[in-house]
Amino acid sequence: MKYVKRTLLTGSWILTCLIMLHLSAFEVLAADNSGGWRPIFDLVMRWVNFLILAFVIIKFSRAPIKKFLAGKKQDIADEIGGLEAEKEEMLRQIDDSKKQFENSQDRLSELKKRIIAQGQKNRQMIIEAAEQESKILLKSAHQKINSRIGEARRKLKSELVDAAIALATKLLPEKITEEDNQKFIDAFMSSAASK
Known part of the structure; x- marks a missing residue:
């Protein structure tokens, strides 16, 4: 802070001197025969004007530029934070999707096992029902055959x-x-009488 005040004080003193020098040289500037000092004076004055302009720009635009850059820095930091949060959310969703996929694979294999077990159970029930039906059909066929044989015997x-x-x-x-x-x-007659 000391150096800033000293620099500002020195800059103000130099600026004042240059302005005074410039204002006091009206008669010299108005002279007809200026000699070889005019191009050097013009160059020095360009540099002085440049330094004055640079000083004014730095003096009055330093705080707004700092504020602007700080605001941009905060905006960029907020945007990066938002992107990081989105990245974390995406990674969490990917992990959830992987877990759901693994769970669905487990459920699919469990469902497949249950379907196979149910199919085997149904198959066994169908086989047993077919065996029972075939026994009934065989028994019915034997009864029909025996009935026809008996009928054929009676007929014979x-x-x-x-x-x-x-x-x-x-x-x-x-x-x-x-x-x-x-x-x-x-x-x-004797047999009828005995009855």
């Missing part, structure tokens, strides 16, 4: 009896006499 017996009766009615009248006929009638 009936046909044999009919054939025997037909043969007997054909042959017996020739072989049975009246005496045999009387014996049959007596035997039938």
